[in-house]
Amino acid sequence: MKRLTEERTKVLFEKLAKYIGSNVQQLIDRPDGTYCFREHKDRVYYVSERILKLSECFGYKQLVCVGTCFGKFSKTNKLKFHITALYYLAPYAQYKVWVKPSFEQQYLYGNHIPKSGLGRITENAGQYQGVVVFSMNDLALGFGVLARSTTECKTADPLTTVCFHQSDIGEYIRAEDSLF
Amino acid sequence: MGRKAEYSEKQKKGPGRKARKQGPPSFPKKSFAPLEDEDKKLTHRQKQRMVKREQKKVVQKAKLKEKRAQQPRKQKKYNSDSEPEDEVANQQAGSSEEEVPQLVPIKKQKLNGTAATNSKSKKQQKPSKPESDEEPEDEYDESDNELDADSDDQEEVDGEEEEMEELDGEEASDDDDDDEAQVGKLDDLFADDDDDEEEAGSEEDASSDDEDGSDDDEDDDDENDEKLPIELANKKLKKRLAKEAKMADEEMQMTVDQSEVFQLPEPGEEFDAEMSLQDVQQRIKDITQVLTDFAKYRQEGRSRSEYVDQLRRDLCLYYSYNEFLMEKLMDIFKLSDLLEYLEASEVARPLTIRTNSLKTRRRDLAGALINRGVNLDPLGKWTNVGLVIFNSTVPLGATPEYLAGHYMIQGASSMLPVIALAPQENERVLDMCSAPGGKGSHIAAVMKNTGVLFANDSNRDRIKAVVANFHRLGIVNAVVSCEDATKFRNIMTGFDRVLLDAPCTGTGVVSKDPSVKTTKSEIDVQRCYNLQRKLLLTAIDCVDAKSSTGGYIVYSTCSVLPEENEWVVDYALKKRNVKLVPLGIDFGEPGFTKFRQHRYHPSLNLSKRFYPHTNNMDGFYVAKLKKFSNTIPITKEEQEADEKQLDEAIAAEEPEASKATDNEEDKEEGQEAVQDAPRKTLGKRAGKPTLTDVEQDLKKKKLEQSKTKYVAKVFEKPVKVPKKPKEDKPTPAAPETATNGKKSEKQSKKVEQPEAQNNGQSPSKKTPPQPKPATKLTEKLAKAKRVDVDEVPLLEGKPIKKQNNLKNKSKQIGQLKKSKPMAGKKQKFKK
């Protein structure tokens, strides 16, 4: 467990802000305790301080995971969120996309969302805005990036992709080897 | 379903045609045997035959007597169906045969008075009856028609005898004799042939034929003169038909009778070759039946163990187990339970899921799944998160609810240890063998994401599954590690609760993994229970007994073998300060308190066993222990040895080598006991044994002794350890002085050795040339025993000069450098 460097912390917060905007503060400034981000083998973990202290006794090779893994830093210090971050992104998401039931399965297979699969979308979402994808039952399915802004979506073709898929909960089955 | 049909025949009433139908046939006669009311006037021929028969009988009886003398008497008991008069009959068995020929004429006289009725029905009732005819049938086979008359008469007699028994109960002695005669015959029967059932069958048929024939013959004799040839032929035909009918009945009866007397195949016989699985199953059933009432159904000459062996072989064959495992199971289960268990193990247990209470409620989930087309039900009263799935149209492992982490596919038995553990909020819980994460996630769900959960598993590949599941189910307070669980006490202790779902042979989850049936052997079981013991001790050490809310350890396995379950827990009870507590689960069998030759602690009945055939879940075992003290008990002898040592410490001052060695030995034993105690202090005393003063002293002494133990042994270059002041600490404890003395002895030896070697082994008794003021040590040296140089073990091997113990040298030289007056020393070594 290492503390994140300045640079990496910045990258992390920037990325978080993309999806949850100003709610990033709530991740740090929690009423039920201080949580922090730590790094272990290039993966970012979000843990409470109390648990962090206890995890010190494990060796570098022996420790596998503490708290929630948000994502992984690449060799060039770029951060990629894993689906495991959804637990925190979903409740604080500022821009959401709802998917029609018919398209749910498709999305879980890793396809991008076309206009025909789009159920609802929050207003005033700009292009390339990070969004969290929900099903019509308000079940968080994953997250992605908008290909078109909300206003553009309204006039788009049914086949054009509206939202790029970045991560979905189907990955728990599809990519369980690579995820951890 | 429809209306239920009525199967009872009601008599048709009323004026209709059906009412007018002919009623069912009514037989005025109860049997087809000739009515005994008729006067039987014997014709001349008959009389002749009678005489011959008598003669034959005598001869036969003589033979029987000889045979009977050889056979054991026990066989008589087999005919439990026969009336209690048998017992009486047994006593008079010896005399029965002789009386039989006498009986015959008596019986003959009585023939007139008695009714030859019910003989057939009686034969049907008495299973022994048809077999009694074997002997006369023997005669029939052996001899020719001559015997017919005899046999016929005998049968007649037998039939009449039977009737007499029933009708005239007064003539007890006669009846007894009759029975005896019968019994005698039965004995002979069994003596004659065990395997030739078919022959017997045929003989019986023949006997029935004979009976018919005899009756008919008699009739014929009487009536031949009167009837036409056609009529005679007709009669014969009728007779034959009747005969056949009777044969059929008797055959049926015979087969029924024969199954009761199950014949165990000889040990040398091929039992696999031609038998189909159905035959094997049938045989299993037969043997179980025999074993349920061994006295009644057994075969002579076969012991119980032979039956049991055969049964085991058959079971192994039928259910494809290996002998070892089947033997174990037979020891654990009663026979009836065993079959049920085996059957239940063949079939997979129903699929169950556990709702993730962190994300959803059971009814919400049930609703959602039902919408998707899944047929489910709540699991039971004992759980409020379990659901059992009957069938589903969608794959349960891929529904969006599953992916969102609303539920976890888990066996019902896997929920039990967590229910038993009952973790509270804000506790520190350890799950030692976590993969794939079902129980760990359940614990976290019960704790509501508070506290800390440590999930550990030693397998790196499976630990990924744990991480994946935890993330999916939204567990935030977990620390996942990949450590060797037996070394966990060195890493961290002081947990409130520990769950140990130990790796086992898996004999309880055969339905999931059928390979367990064939691949498990003695060594596997041994390995498993040794590992389990280690793990359980580690788990106990990791718990803090002083924890305010906890101090519990739950031990569970998915196996039914007591070696892995009760024995391990019993071992733990002996080795640590723990006790068993009730689980909090009200169903399931209690654990064994004794098993074969083992006797376990009586509280082991608080642990619970679960079987697939009784509880409809995988075979499982759960035990809950409470740690009531953090100290580790050492055995009594070690305790005594330590005390003895302490006494010496207080009393003696002079070092005695013998005592030192004794202490060493005792300490070794003590050390082994204390070895399990955690040594590293990690800033917390929780979970560490609180040592009393005595114990602390002991510990210190042991540590010091262990330090000084590694004094120069053979082949080791004598290392000159500079006498630092701290070693001269004036401690009162004798062992210390003993060790010092010993050390100084050895040092003096060492010093002498190089000198000796250098000076060509001249015996020198000079003290080491250390310009030190007279310290306690030098005094001791002066006092210490002088060992003659010749007695000193010579260092063999390389000469001192050229030995490359650089490290030691460097240390010495380094030290020597620091303290000035060592310059001279250097030169010495260089030589």
Place this chain on the structure above:
Amino acid sequence: MDVVKAVLEKHQKELDKYKPITVEKHLECRLDVGSLLITDPNDLEDRQLANEKEEYLAALTRDNTQLLVNAIWELPTERVDESIVAKLPEPTTVLPRLRKPPGPRPLTKWEQFAKEKGITKKKKDKKTYDDVLDKWVPTYGFKRAEAEKDKEWVLEVPQNADPNTDMFQKKIDLRNEKVAKNEIQRMKNIVRAKKMDMPRSGYLGPEAASSNQLLTAVTVAKSSTASVGKFQSKLPKEKEARGLGVKELIPGGKRKASHITAQPEREANLDLIKSVLNKKPKLDVEKAIQLQKQDERLEREAEGNKPAKKGGKKGGGKGSRKAVGKKPKGHQGQRAPGKKGQTGRKRR
């Protein structure tokens, strides 16, 4: 007698040709026979110097040389290879030097160590008898490798290793590593001897260094401050040095940083978040533009049916133009999917 006289006279004449051996001087000349130097402190005669310069100086030189030669003839002689040689004593004059003569070489690290411990060099025998091979085998030099190969023609793969590892290659690699290490040590010794100032990272120079080495050098340089590089800001695209051996070079890199948070971390994080959020535009540009468009539309309607202004500073492109207040028309399925220009006002 005449002959003798004649000979003597002849000899005398000959001798008269040469000047006498003995030379008289006012002051004694200083002789440094070791460096073949004679120093004449006598003054020069001005008169002779003025008139007969060359002859005078020549005579003077001759005299001095004569003295020197006399001195040389007095030295002890020895015979070296068929010639008689005079042994020169030590020179007494001190000649000025540009540089100091090199002192004794400083001992290398190993030599120091050996001296300390008293380790002496042992001469390796050229050939030793090897029991396994049953022959005499060179310990170094020619045909040693061959003998080694003979002896270790098979190598065991240990239990815990991957069965496919090439043990021979491993051995070679190990040897190469050792050689490389030895080389480094030698370099270090040289550096130490020369008392050069070498950077820790072994930076060679801009031409010779690889990019990784340069990066390492930069990292090391950055962390060579009192606060171990904490306040040295990084350039935006600057990469960090990675690889083996870098951590040891970074001063203070060995100490394991505690990952327990102090209170400041929380504050630091919050500040960072603030700064990140501040960089994002607070103004929702699209919404603002929409509002503006709405206003414009209202104005238009208020003015009457005037040709609509295609106002739109939107950066959204074509789609935004149509999206404003208008529903897309399906045109009963006849609309071409590619064509977008027809929904709006027809262009003339």
